[in-house]
Amino acid sequence: MPAWLSSSNAFILGLVFTFAFPWLAPCAVETDTPLSAASSIRIDCDFPGGNIVLDSIVGDTVSLHQDLRDTAGNWFYWYFRVRGAEGRNLVFRFTKSKCIGVFGPAASSDGGKTWRWLGKGAFSGQTFRYAFGRDEREVRFCFAIPYVEANFREFLKRFAAHPHLKVDTLCRTKKGREVERLHVGRLDGKADRRVLLTCRHHCCEMMASYALEGIIEAVLAGDADGQWLCDHVEFLVVPFMDKDGVEDGDQGKNRKPHDHNRDYAGESLYESVRALRALVPTWSKGRLDFALDMHCPYISGQYNEFVYFVGGPNQDIWERVGEFSRILEQTRTGPIPYVAQNNLPFGKAWNQESGPLKSFARWAAELPGIGVATTIEIPYAHASGTTVTADTARALGRDLARAMKAYLQTRR
Numbered sequence: 001m002p003a004w005l006s007s008s009n010a011f012i013l014g015l016v017f018t019f020a021f022p023w024l025a026p027c028a029v030e031t032d033t034p035l036s037a038a039s040s041i042r043i044d045c046d047f048p049g050g051n052i053v054l055d056s057i058v059g060d061t062v063s064l065h066q067d068l069r070d071t072a073g074n075w076f077y078w079y080f081r082v083r084g085a086e087g088r089n090l091v092f093r094f095t096k097s098k099c100i101g102v103f104g105p106a107a108s109s110d111g112g113k114t115w116r117w118l119g120k121g122a123f124s125g126q127t128f129r130y131a132f133g134r135d136e137r138e139v140r141f142c143f144a145i146p147y148v149e150a151n152f153r154e155f156l157k158r159f160a161a162h163p164h165l166k167v168d169t170l171c172r173t174k175k176g177r178e179v180e181r182l183h184v185g186r187l188d189g190k191a192d193r194r195v196l197l198t199c200r201h202h203c204c205e206m207m208a209s210y211a212l213e214g215i216i217e218a219v220l221a222g223d224a225d226g227q228w229l230c231d232h233v234e235f236l237v238v239p240f241m242d243k244d245g246v247e248d249g250d251q252g253k254n255r256k257p258h259d260h261n262r263d264y265a266g267e268s269l270y271e272s273v274r275a276l277r278a279l280v281p282t283w284s285k286g287r288l289d290f291a292l293d294m295h296c297p298y299i300s301g302q303y304n305e306f307v308y309f310v311g312g313p314n315q316d317i318w319e320r321v322g323e324f325s326r327i328l329e330q331t332r333t334g335p336i337p338y339v340a341q342n343n344l345p346f347g348k349a350w351n352q353e354s355g356p357l358k359s360f361a362r363w364a365a366e367l368p369g370i371g372v373a374t375t376i377e378i379p380y381a382h383a384s385g386t387t388v389t390a391d392t393a394r395a396l397g398r399d400l401a402r403a404m405k406a407y408l409q410t411r412r
């Protein structure tokens with residue numbers, strides 16, 4: 001079976017087939033809708049990042065659920081497209097575990113180029129409504145605002161031939177995809193400070209990618225802060241640690257037997273983790289000032305609706321995270337709030353010892369000459385009273401870059 005034709009996609013194709021050619025249908029689908037009404041609706045996820053399993057279409061109610069694939073337990077990522085529903089008012093009902101966030105689904109009417117949150121009024125529990133405009137031939141819906149390789153390629157176009165950006169390859173995945181690796185900032189090997197940034201160890205955690213864009217654009221902005229960073233710092237950036245998961249639309253979090261962010265002990269399962277572990281000690285030459293792994297938390301609730309850093313057991317490193325955090329708190333200008341007090345030290349709430357597996361941050365904390373090694377959690381939708389969007393997340397990234405500059409200036 002080709003990679004794009006997952007079992008769920010095959011099932012959806014079956015449903016489309018059923019509605020289009022009922023006399024040839026391979027299996028019965030529960031519906032009490034007159035064929036003329038139901039037959040026009042097509043729901044699929046056959047595009048990068050797509051994920052959905054369609055249960056049924058009955059009247060104006062579409063029942064569906066997220067495709068968990070190899071996830072241990074439940075998670076909440078989904079992303080699908082609806083066509084042929086012009087002028088209809090449909091109800092979408094999720095039939096499995098909780099998977100609608102604080103501001104409801106995000107929607108796009110231009111093929112995924114721009115997105116908006118449907119907002120609190122559009123959903124109740126696990127059900128949302130959407131009134132399709134008479135000319136809306138295609139609408140995409142997603143748990144949050146998707147970010148796949150095509151978004152990253154589009155972003156890079158803005159910096160084509162930039163002297164402080166080099167696009168390279170970290171490795172190829174099991175499925176043959178390229179895992180990009182960027183070098184940003186001072187690239188002549190004479191940088192006196194080094195920063196490592198990684199994203200999408202958990203492939204569904206898409207909002208972190210917009211913040212990563214913000215960091216990179218701040219380094220390359222050409223203003224005084226960017227210039228200092230380009231004079232002194234080499235950034236090594238891996239934007240998609242789980243590239244196959246991002247493109248295939250997997251959950252990624254709690255992937256069996258363990259996920260990419262639990263792959264840093266013993267022999268790594270994943271090509272990207274193996275390649276990063278081999279590269280970084282050589283690249284950093286005994287001095288790695290800052291290692292930041294960018295994540296999004298759970299759907300909602302405590303520790304899921306504000307930005308925070310996650311601590312490891314090394315108290316010296318945690319103190320340095322605290323220094324950086326205070327700078328970020330003081331220098332932030334973007335709309336997403338940040339309060340250092342919200343940081344999550346090791347041993348508190350969910351941040352507990354988790355057995356023999358090792359995360360990126362725990363691995364980075366053991367590298368020679370490490371300064372800061374930590375994880376940032378960026379909410380999907382709601383952060384301390386502010387709506388997280390592509391733009392506000394990018395602004396948070398620019399705030400992070402400015403704070404890194406101020407922090408790194410204090411490190412000689």
Ligand SMILES: [Zn+2]
Nearest residue numbers: 202205295296
């Ligand atoms: Zn994560």
